[in-house]
Amino acid sequence: MTITRRLALAAGFLAAAALPAFAQGDYPSKPITMIVPFAAGGPTDTIARIVGENMSKTLGQQIVVENVAGAGGTTGATRGKDAANDGYTIMMGHMGTHAASVALYPNLAYDPTTDFAPVGLAAGTPVLILARKDFPAETLAEFIEVAKKEGAALNNANAGVGSVSHVSCLFFNALTGAKPTEIPYKGTGPALNDLIAGQVDYLCDQIVNAAPQIQAGTIKAYAIGIPERSPALPDVPTSAEAGLPDWQVQAWNAIFAPAGTDPAIVAKLSAALDTALDDETVQKRLLELGSVIPEKNLRTSDGLGAHVKSEIAKWSPIIKESGVTVGN
Ligand code: ASP
Numbered sequence: 001m002t003i004t005r006r007l008a009l010a011a012g013f014l015a016a017a018a019l020p021a022f023a024q025g026d027y028p029s030k031p032i033t034m035i036v037p038f039a040a041g042g043p044t045d046t047i048a049r050i051v052g053e054n055m056s057k058t059l060g061q062q063i064v065v066e067n068v069a070g071a072g073g074t075t076g077a078t079r080g081k082d083a084a085n086d087g088y089t090i091m092m093g094h095m096g097t098h099a100a101s102v103a104l105y106p107n108l109a110y111d112p113t114t115d116f117a118p119v120g121l122a123a124g125t126p127v128l129i130l131a132r133k134d135f136p137a138e139t140l141a142e143f144i145e146v147a148k149k150e151g152a153a154l155n156n157a158n159a160g161v162g163s164v165s166h167v168s169c170l171f172f173n174a175l176t177g178a179k180p181t182e183i184p185y186k187g188t189g190p191a192l193n194d195l196i197a198g199q200v201d202y203l204c205d206q207i208v209n210a211a212p213q214i215q216a217g218t219i220k221a222y223a224i225g226i227p228e229r230s231p232a233l234p235d236v237p238t239s240a241e242a243g244l245p246d247w248q249v250q251a252w253n254a255i256f257a258p259a260g261t262d263p264a265i266v267a268k269l270s271a272a273l274d275t276a277l278d279d280e281t282v283q284k285r286l287l288e289l290g291s292v293i294p295e296k297n298l299r300t301s302d303g304l305g306a307h308v309k310s311e312i313a314k315w316s317p318i319i320k321e322s323g324v325t326v327g328n
Contacts, residue, residue, distance in 0.1 A: 027264075027265050027268060030061060031063070032062070032087070032088050033066050033088065033089045033090070034064065034090050034091060035066050035068050035076050035077075035080045036048045036067050036068070036091070037067075037070075037076025037080070037092075038073055038076070038159055038188070038189070039067055039185070040189060041190070042188045042189035042190075042192070042209060043125060043188060043207075043208035044073075044094055045067065045187065045189060047123045048065050050282060050285050050286060051273065051277070054275070054281075054282050055269075055273060055276050058271075058272040058275045059269075069186035069187055070160070070186065071161070072104075072159060072161040072162035072166060073094065073097040073162060074109070076091065077097040077112075079091075080093070080258065081109070081116060085261040086261070087268075089257075090257045091256050092253055093112075093116075093253070093255075093256050094206075094254065095164050095311060095315070096166070096167060097162070098256065098311070099312045099315050100315045102315075103312075103315060103320055104161055104162045104167075105161075113308060113309055114259060116257065117258065117261040117266050118254065118256055118308065119254070119255035119256060119301060120255055120294070120300055120304050121252055121294040121298040121303070121304050121307060122253045122254055122277070122294070123286055123292065124252050124292030125206035125290070125292070126207050126226040126290065126292070127164065127204055127205060127206055127225045127249035128204070128205060128223065128233075128236065129143070129172060129202065129204055129222045129225075129239075130195060130203045130219050130221050131195075131222065132201055132202070133218055133219055135220055137222075140223045140242035141243050144178070147202075148176065152181045153181075154178070154180040155183050155202075156180035156182050156202055157183045157185060157188075157191035157194060157200040157202070158182060158184055158191065158203070158204075159184070159186070160185070161324075163188070164188075164204075164205070164206055164251045165203060165204050166182070166184075167249075168205075168225065168249040170319070170322050171318055175244060175246055175247055176244070183200055188203065188205045191203055191205070192209055196213060204249070207230060207291065208289040209289070210290075211289050212289070214233055222242060223237055223242040223247070224238055225238075225248050226238060226249075227240065229241075231290075232287065232288060232290035233290060250292075254304050254307075270299060270300050273299055274300075
């Protein structure tokens, strides 16, 4: 090959490498994959589908949900971090994958504060203490009594180490002295199904998906971990009303792109998220499921970036105190 030919080829490669930068204006020109790090049918999946559907309309391209479950959501989050940072793979993370996991996994494959370009908060999701409908306790106080007495005989479902359901029940168990047997699932969609079927005794989970079941009486809710009752579940007492004021768990779901994604692309995604969260139909669906619609400033990259940092600072000491880590 002649030098000129080699130079021509090299120039061609350079032009091809620079292409995405020139093509940003057209973004998105093909479908976008949104990784959900849990099984279908759980809160993260539901929020991703509700918000993603509206964002697809704004962006003019389909957002396709891909469920990549495992290791409390950290498998999917790792996939999200390693994806090409061209805006065509984003993920729906949450309080577990992007905050609690930091203290739980000493060798976590990613740093939530530096390995992602935050897009924005998609939903606030209060957490509830739930039990199978025939559990022999009517109030939280009675439930705590039974849980302490029964110890490992009780089955506590969760979505794996570091998930919201794991961390919030870990917190509950640490506050009350409950020592259940933990039953991990690939997400709280399947965990909730088993709670409804009476296969497990209790679950701490994000309000989404649990709300319709509580309303239908297929499961019991003892308390919600926020200062005020949820308008979606006005009969469920707050943890303070139920006698456990320290159990405060306001979880959340949020969209992240891999670090290094062009800020113009991130801004486009944040704007589409903002539009989705202002949409009446989206708001209605999220509110019916008990979600809290994020404030405008949290629907931005900077707002979510700051939120992630403060959530890591909040959860790390609680988890360290519980003494639980995973040897990965
Ligand atoms: N809510 C779940 C959790 O416990 C995950 C899911 O959305 O399925 O983290």
